[in-house]
Amino acid sequence: MPNKKLLLAKRPVGMPDPDTWNLVSEEIPTPGPGEIVIQNHYVSLDPAMRGWMNDSRSYIPPVQLGEVMRAGTIGVVVAANEHPKYKVGDVLTGWGGVQQYSLTNGDNYYAVDTSLAPMPTYIGTLGMPGMTAYFGILEVGKIKEGDVVLISGAAGAVGSVAGQIAKVKGCTVIGIAGGPEKCAYLVDELGFDGAIDYKNENVYAGIKQHCPKGIDVYFDNVGGDILDAALSRLRLHARVVICGAISQYNNTSAVKGPSNYLSLLVNRATMQGMVVMDYAKGYREAAMNMGQWMMQGKLKSREDVYEGIENFYETFQRLFTGEKRGKLVLKVIEE
Secondary structure, three states, X not given: OOEEEEEEOOOOOOOOOHHHEEEEEEOOOOOOOOEEEEEEXXXXXXXXXXXXXXXXXXXXXXXXXXXXXXXXXXXXXXXXXXXXXXXXXXXEEEOOOOEOEEEEOOOOOEEOOOOOOOHHHHHOOOOHXXXXXXXXXXXXXXXXXXXXXXXXXXXXXXXXXXXXXXHHOOOEEEEEEOOHHHHHHHHHHOOOOEEXXXXXXXXXXXXXXXXXXXXXXXEEOOOHHHHHHHHOOEEEEEEEEEOXXXXXXXXXXXXXXXXXXXXXXXXXXXXXXXXXXXXXXXXXXXXXXXXXXXXXXXXXXXXXXXXXXHXXXXXXXXXXXXXXXXXXXXXXXOO
């Protein structure tokens, strides 16, 4: 059986097209001393992947042309050569990339217990998106009981978890999402206190209605006009968490910055960017806390799973069209 892998073929301008990647087949690698081979079962699709394709300075080096497309993965060790830590049969999550088999020395991989949660959950709520939500809302947002918390991209992998954590901590939580189904999901299934449908409502009016006394914490996943609307309703000493800006990732012109930024000055508010990798030392404790909330029914996890590495492009597009709910995952194992 060959190893199918997706290589970055060109640097996209605007929304990537199918020719951005090449799907190739190679022999399954053989591990050298101290190495393992992981058969990847699932690949994580995240908005950050769009930024990793750009040849520009960022918090992480770009994917180079001809390299396997960077992605979080989870799979099973199928070969090991005198590895000090991992053995055949271990389930590991890490940065295996969009390919069916990964050769690695095991650095930056973590063993997980699939008797506690299914594999996709470990690249969703108990993986990078969940960690982003956890540290973004608690460490950067510094939420406290009674805060009014507004979250954009609230039905997505990060926003849905951030909102639920804020509810666990006793906050009033309002989500912004696209379409009546997603808004109903936020309120009826996840327990948000309200939802604003940015596709069918005026966001400024919606924030004013749902947050009449203003916003203590705004968790931003989208940037653009919605960020501007949120800035206009900040309370004194509000915290704005810049987690992502998906509305701007495929721009062919300059990124649109906030015109209402003086609200930060007037309200003595803060706006801080966050990158989940900065909090790696706390992942284990965070996973334990979120796992406990899941067992208590306080934190729900939803993965939107599609199949086939050949279908990567069609699945990737769903990150930007909104045709998904929860964490977007691609199953790449062929059974």
